[in-house]
Amino acid sequence: xxxxxxxxxxxxxxxxxxxxxxxxxxxxxxxxxxxxxxxxxxxxxxxxxxxxxxxxxxxxxxxxxxxxxxxxxxxxxxxxxxxxxxxxxxxxxxxxxxxxxxxxxxxxxxxxxxxxxxxxxxxxxxxxxxxxxxxxxxxxxxxxxxxxxxxxxxxxxxxxxxxxxxxxxxxxxxxxxxxxxxxxxxxxxxxxxxxxxxxxxxxxxxxxxxxxxxxxxxxxxxxxxxxxxxxxxxxxxxxxxxxxxxxxxxxxxxxxxxxxxxxxxxx
Amino acid sequence: xxxxxxxxxxxxxxxxxxxxxxxxxxxxxxxxxxxxxxxxxxxxxxxxxxxxxxxxxxxxxxxxxxxxxxxxxxxxxxxxxxxxxxxxxxxxxxxxxxxxxxxxxxxxxxxxxxxxxxxxxxxxxxxxxxxxxxxxxxxxxxxxxxxxxxxxxxxxxxxxxxxxxxxxxxxxxxxxxxxxxxxxxxxxxxxx
Numbered sequence: 113x114x115x116x117x118x119x120x121x122x123x124x125x126x127x128x129x130x131x132x133x134x135x136x137x138x139x140x141x142x143x144x145x146x147x148x149x150x151x152x153x154x155x156x157x158x159x160x161x162x163x164x165x166x167x168x169x170x171x172x173x174x175x176x177x178x179x180x181x182x183x184x185x186x187x188x189x190x191x192x193x194x195x196x197x198x199x200x201x202x203x204x205x206x207x208x209x210x211x212x213x214x215x216x217x218x219x220x221x222x223x224x225x226x227x228x229x230x231x232x233x234x235x236x237x238x239x240x241x242x243x244x245x246x247x248x249x250x251x252x253x254x255x256x257x258x259x260x261x262x263x264x265x266x267x268x269x270x271x272x273x274x275x276x277x278x279x280x281x282x283x284x285x286x287x288x289x290x291x292x293x294x295x296x297x298x299x300x301x302x303x304x305x306x307x308x309x310x311x312x313x314x315x316x317x318x319x320x321x322x323x324x325x326x327x328x329x330x331x332x333x334x335x336x337x338x339x340x341x342x343x344x345x346x347x348x349x350x351x352x353x354x355x356x357x358x359x360x361x362x363x364x365x366x367x368x369x370x371x372x373x374x375x376x377x378x379x
Numbered sequence: 380x381x382x383x384x385x386x387x388x389x390x391x392x393x394x395x396x397x398x399x400x401x402x403x404x405x406x407x408x409x410x411x412x413x414x415x416x417x418x419x420x421x422x423x424x425x426x427x428x429x430x431x432x433x434x435x436x437x438x439x440x441x442x443x444x445x446x447x448x449x450x451x452x453x454x455x456x457x458x459x460x461x462x463x464x465x466x467x468x469x470x471x472x473x474x475x476x477x478x479x480x481x482x483x484x485x486x487x488x489x490x491x492x493x494x495x496x497x498x499x500x501x502x503x504x505x506x507x508x509x510x511x512x513x514x515x516x517x518x519x520x521x522x523x524x525x526x527x528x529x530x531x532x533x534x535x536x537x538x539x540x541x542x543x544x545x546x547x548x549x550x551x552x553x554x555x556x557x558x559x560x561x562x563x564x565x566x567x568x569x570x571x
Contacts, residue, residue, distance in 0.1 A: 118446055118448070119448055119451055122442060122443075122446065122448065122451075123451070123454070123455070123458070126438070126442075126455065126458060126459075127458065130458060130459070130461075130462040133462065133466075134462065134465050134466070137465075137466055137469055138469060141469040141470055141472070141473040142473075143472050143473055143476075
């Protein structure tokens with residue numbers, strides 16, 4: 113029996129002695145931390161997406177309390193979070209407009225074709241290095257879902273070779289915008305519901321030959337817009353969101369339906 | 380006296396834990412980016428090594444050997460090392476918070492730093508007395524610091540040079556580490 117009991121007793125004693133020593137020392141070397149850091153940290157959504165520019169929610173919380181960083185930098189937390197933090201810090205609330213990510217491509221399997229079957233590493237980054245991907249259009253969504261992999265909210269799915277974002281789940285952290293090798297995903301304010309779902313800067317003829325729903329630069333939208341908010345630059349319509357009222361006139365006028373009024377779901 | 384000096388120097392240079400025995404590579408690569416944190420890490424590891432040796436030697440000779448529990452030494456030593464790492468962490472957090480932040484996760488990782496466990500076990504295996512063990516631990520710690528300091532210098536030089544895209548980051552660092560290691564081979568046979 114002593115083969116088992118003895119080591120247990122000895123190690124119990126050593127462990128106990130170490131524990132007592134550490135407890136005493138932790139009292140001696142106690143560090144007072146600002147309790148507001150903990151409170152702010154709790155108010156943050158704890159997704160640790162890093163879109164505020166800090167390494168995580170805890171890091172941002174201590175930056176707010178110690179360095180006086182603005183309280184409205186948390187995109188997932190949005191208005192509510194900013195309000196709570198401002199309350200804790202005793203500061204005035206700062207305005208935040210929640211943002212969502214949109215995929216600026218409309219070319220699913222029905223609209224565009226493949227040049228070849230890509231059998232390398234199944235990621236957009238790898239596919240893009242190989243002749244700009246297997247899609248005929250070199251500005252289109254590659255559909256391997258690099259964006260979906262980084263999304264902390266699982267808001268992105270790839271359907272018919274096109275990434276689609278669930279706007280109700282999207283927290284606007286912007287991780288997908290960095291993951292997309294073609295930079296097809298952008299962030300915009302959630303209430304600006306019109307998007308030009310194409311990123312091709314090729315001339316209309318080429319766009320038309322590779323994709324049924326690309327922007328051909330016909331300027332119909334420019335003519336219909338009453339607010340001078342949409343312009344064609346480099347053969348691609350661009351919306352000036354500071355002027356856009358989301359009336360939808362451009363979307364109705366677009367012959368290829370590249371301009372879309374996006375509702376909350378997968379589009 | 381001469382014997383102690385030989386132990387100290389050979390632990391530092393000839394049998395340098397990082398560059399000759401390849402122990403403690405993790406903090407060697409992780410904390411050698413800046414000179415300040417390299418010195419801090421070296422000091423922390425040296426402190427833990429010396430204190431752990433001071434504790435593990437009596438525990439081994441006075442408790443484990445009489446009870447026939449030599450086979451439990453690894454566990455006992457890890458326990459002691461963990462204790463001292465916790466102590467160092469508390470002290471640093473209180474006294475030098477900037478160093479505490481700079482070391483980050485590598486500070487608790489000293490617990491599992493094989494150089495620390497290695498020095499305590501090697502002391503026992505080489506049959507050193509307490510004084511010799513402490514000197515050996517001190518030498519090992521200083522050698523670890525030396526390796527970190529030298530390598531942080533090498534690393535800052537590597538970072539500012541124009542290296543091919545493929546080798547940027549970890550590959551260049553590992554190659555540099557191997558070259559520094561080769562240079563330490565020159566010390567072998569110093570105390571014949």
